[in-house]
Amino acid sequence: MGRAPCCERSGLKKGPWTPEEDEKLVAYIKKHGQGNWRTLPKNAGLARCGKSCRLRWTNYLRPDIKRGRFSFEEEEAIIQLHSILGNKWSAIAARLPGRTDNEIKNYWNTHIRKRLLRMGIDPVTHAPRLDLSALLKPAAAYYPTQADLDTLRALEPPLASYPDLLRLASALLSGRPAAPAIGEHRQQQLLPWILQQAVASISMAQHAVAAGAACQMPPPDLVHNTNPPTVQQHQLAAAQHQPQDVVCHSMQPPTAGYVDSPLDVPALMQAAQPDATNLQQWNSTVTSSGNNHNSVGSGVSTPTSSSPVPRLDHSTTCVATTFGGGGASTDDVAALFDMQLSELLDVSDYML
DNA sequence: AACTTAAGCAACCGCGACTTT
DNA sequence: TAAAGTCGCGGTTGCTTAAGT
Structure with a gap:
């Protein structure tokens, strides 16, 4: 069944198309229709192979092609269809009307695939690479506002440099043997709260810095500092210099809508050894500032607050996703969490 | 300003499926 | 029925541009 590739004929041009070539191709197809791609280039006066002409037409020149960024809905559809x-x-x-296979393929490879990997989802099988369902579900319940994301993205040093926060999160999620057991349900409920605290803490610290406060924390310009400020330090500094014109929606551990009984904070602090002292101070600062509504955090959202941005809704996105029983150990999850907390928050690509 | 690196995207290539002779 | 021809798909390459150093 041998067949010579149509582009092997010598003298045929390859590479990027010129505007003149585009014009010729469009004019010919408008007049004669697509017809026979093999004979089209010759009839249209193009020194191209038919294959190249077809590709150029279907991927670029076709009048019904939609240009521009993929919408959130389109992206969701691609993920679902790909699954x-x-x-x-x-x-x-x-x-997907108006989108070409080539465009979707490119978008998948350059954006969606990477994002799924960051979220711990295998882009081929759409199953978690570890058993991350317990992490992803609460993460989905937290809908960062644009202000939240701006705060996190502008953070110097990056969120991953806040060892206290990460350690607390890891301890909570791993349920270390030395600590009182924390139920899976509680763990799922805690993640959104932790993320909220991260946003709020950072926001408070930035307000403090912006106010030019003389505080007990190192300056924020610590990109190269091997000992970045702890969350506690940020909190202490911020607590002394709270602006009065902003309101934090929620600075308390989750209650209604999240948990069915009060949090056992001392037990959680115990779980977060060896930095329990720092964390306890940090947490008490956070919780005590929760009721006065004077604390900072211009955009800390709660699950019930309305968000102006498209929501990352995993219940929709993963509609066709199979969450297999990964069987990862709690240490695996903790390690992964240490590494990926900040990346789990990286939903900024969904912003238009 | 110059250089390097990374990201995005258009286009190419090889192959298989289908159609025609 | 088999060879030849055509088309379309999916993987890959390489160019362009933006961002970082």
């Missing part, structure tokens, strides 16, 4: 169809880009494109 069902796999790498059948043409089949996926057929369900």
Whole structure:
């Protein structure tokens, strides 16, 4: 069944198309229709192979092609369709009006695939690479506002440099043997709260710095500092210099809507050894400032607050996702959490 | 300002499926 | 029925541009 590749003929041009070539191709197809790609280039006066012409037309020149950034809805559709169809880009494109298979394929490889990997989801099987369902579900319940994301993204040093926060989160999620057991349900409920605290803490610290406060913490310009300020230090500094014109929506550990009984904070602090002292101070600062509504955090959102931005809704996104029983150990999850907390928050690409 | 690196995207290539002779 | 021809798909490459140093 041998067949010579159509582009092997000598003298045919390759590479980027010129505006003149585009014009010729469009004019010909408008007049004669697509017809026979093999004979089209010759008839249209193009020194190209038919394959190249077809590609140029279907991927770029076709009048019904939609240009510009993929919408959140389109991205959701791609993920869902891919979970069902796999790498059948043409089949996926057929369900997304105005988008080409090539465009979807490129977008998948450069954006979606990376994001799924960051979230611990295998982009091929759409299953978690570890058993992260317990992490992803509460993360999905937290809807960062644009202000939240701006705060986190502008953070110097980055969020990952806050060992106290990360350690607390890891301890809570791993349920270390030395600590009182923390139920899976509680762990799921705690993650959004931890993320909220991160945003609030950082925001408070930044307000303090902006106010030019003389405080007990090192200056924020610590990119190269091997000992970045602790959350506690930020909190202490911020508590002394709270602006009065902003309101924090929620600075308390989750109650209604999140947990069905009060948090046992001392037990959690015990779980967060060896930095329990720092964390206890930090946490008490956080919780005590929760009721006065004078604390800082211009955009800390609660699950019930309305958010102006598209929401990362895993219940929709993962509709066709199979959460297999990964069987990862709690240490695995803790290690992964240490590494990926900040990345789990990186949903800024969903912002328009 | 110059250089390096990374990201995005258009285009190419090889192959398989389908159609025609 | 088999060879030849055509088309379309998916993987990959390489160019361009933006961002970082």
